[in-house]
Amino acid sequence: MDTQDKIIEAFSEMAPHYEKTVDAELDRFWGWRYEGFIDRLIRTTTIKADAAVLDVATGTAMIPLKINDLRKTRGRINGLDITMSMLSQARQKILTKEAVNIDLVCGDGMSLPYAGAAFDVVICGLATHHMDVARLLAELTRVLRHEGILSIADVGSTAIWRLPGVKLLLRLAAFIYFILHASLSRAWAEALSISNIRSEADWFSMLPQLGYKDISIVQLKSRFFWIPKPFVIHATKP
Ligand SMILES: C[S@@+](CC[C@H](N)C(=O)[O-])C[C@H]1O[C@@H](n2cnc3c(N)ncnc32)[C@H](O)[C@@H]1O
Numbered sequence: 173m174d175t176q177d178k179i180i181e182a183f184s185e186m187a188p189h190y191e192k193t194v195d196a197e198l199d200r201f202w203g204w205r206y207e208g209f210i211d212r213l214i215r216t217t218t219i220k221a222d223a224a225v226l227d228v229a230t231g232t233a234m235i236p237l238k239i240n241d242l243r244k245t246r247g248r249i250n251g252l253d254i255t256m257s258m259l260s261q262a263r264q265k266i267l268t269k270e271a272v273n274i275d276l277v278c279g280d281g282m283s284l285p286y287a288g289a290a291f292d293v294v295i296c297g298l299a300t301h302h303m304d305v306a307r308l309l310a311e312l313t314r315v316l317r318h319e320g321i322l323s324i325a326d327v328g329s330t331a332i333w334r335l336p337g338v339k340l341l342l343r344l345a346a347f348i349y350f351i352l353h354a355s356l357s358r359a360w361a362e363a364l365s366i367s368n369i370r371s372e373a374d375w376f377s378m379l380p381q382l383g384y385k386d387i388s389i390v391q392l393k394s395r396f397f398w399i400p401k402p403f404v405i406h407a408t409k410p
Pocket residue numbers: 179180183210228229230231232233234235252253254255258279280281282296297298299302303
């Protein structure tokens with residue numbers, strides 16, 4: 173079973189109770205409620221009234237539905253995710269809310285099934301660490317239009333992670349934590365994700381290389397100094 177199969181297995185198991193689980197975890201580690209975290213991300217993202225939006229790794233469509241609730245755009249909102257069961261949960265919520273402007277697609281964020289320059293805004297919440305960040309960023313950049321907005325929220329690493337053995341230790345800690353509190357598949361998915369977690373400095377180096385301007389990276393509050401902290405990135409594609 174490869175890494176992507178492990179991720180799909182983990183999120184398929186989690187799908188029916190995803191929002192409850194993530195709400196409890198964000199609160200425990202960061203002191204954020206899930207809804208408040210997504211609200212913060214969307215309220216700080218510039219979305220023009222007719223913008224076409226793509227949410228990569230949309231999960232249960234919390235981000236597209238929040239954009240709708242806040243009436244940020246009259247344009248179409250696309251939600252893409254690799255796990256069918258997460259999209260099934262998303263579909264039910266979209267039907268309940270009669271959110272007719274949201275389209276869901278099952279696909280890989282590192283190989284997007286869209287033409288180049290198709291979106292005004294591209295968002296990725298709590299998911300860059302499940303992918304090869306360089307491949308993901310190349311794809312997000314390809315589908316963004318000129319002057320398009322990139323918006324990312326995720327966990328970030330710090331300089332201490334570069335010390336020998338630290339990543340291995342964190343991988344072990346994540347594996348043990350999630351096997352005790354969740355499942356074997358979740359433990360694999362989270363342990364494997366450690367090597368994809370990037371620091372603020374990494375993002376500040378990668379984004380200008382891809383030509384981004386007006387880059388803002390804001391570290392958000394977190395409960396414990398030793399837990400990797402959340403951050404929100406906004407940048408504009410020139
Ligand atoms: C922690 S959830 C985040 C979901 C949602 N963005 C949110 O904020 O609640 C991570 C999501 O990333 C998805 N994912 C992981 N790897 C992916 C990939 N290569 N392409 C698309 N989605 C992926 C998973 O299926 C899962 O739904």
